[in-house]
Amino acid sequence: MVRSKYQSVLDLGQTLNIENGDVKEENGVLKVTGTAKTQYEKNLLWDSIKEAGGDNPSDIMADIKVADLSVYHRHTVKSGETLGKIAKHYFGDPMKYKEIFAANSDILKNPDLIHPDQELIIPNLS
CATH class of the missing domain: 3.10.350.10 (LysM domain)
Incomplete structure (x- = not known):
């Protein structure tokens, strides 16, 4: 159920080729991890999360790292x-x-x- 709510986020992650991406669903909470190439791509993912779940969603936990902090x-x-x-x-x-x-x-x-x-x-x- 919660996975389908955030399918657009998962699709974006694939489009952006998020490295070491992992998605697990535990007790109704979607746990998403991975590494974006840049801060801009991380921001795109967060914008997508907020679009699907609101400004402070409680049904998703995302730990998105950034590979290259030297540029936006x-x-x-x-x-x-x-x-x-x-x-x-x-x-x-x-x-x-x-x-x-x-x-x-x-x-x-x-x-x-x-x-x-x-x-x-x-x-x-x-």
């Missing part, structure tokens, strides 16, 4: 994207493009010139 995420540029659009997606603020540009100054020389298939570091914001 690694983003592969798609056609038509700009640093502003990417910043809005990750941070809700297109003006944070400056932080993304600074974190990628080794490969980017102009914030207006990014190319499909470039892998950009999305930095942790303090």
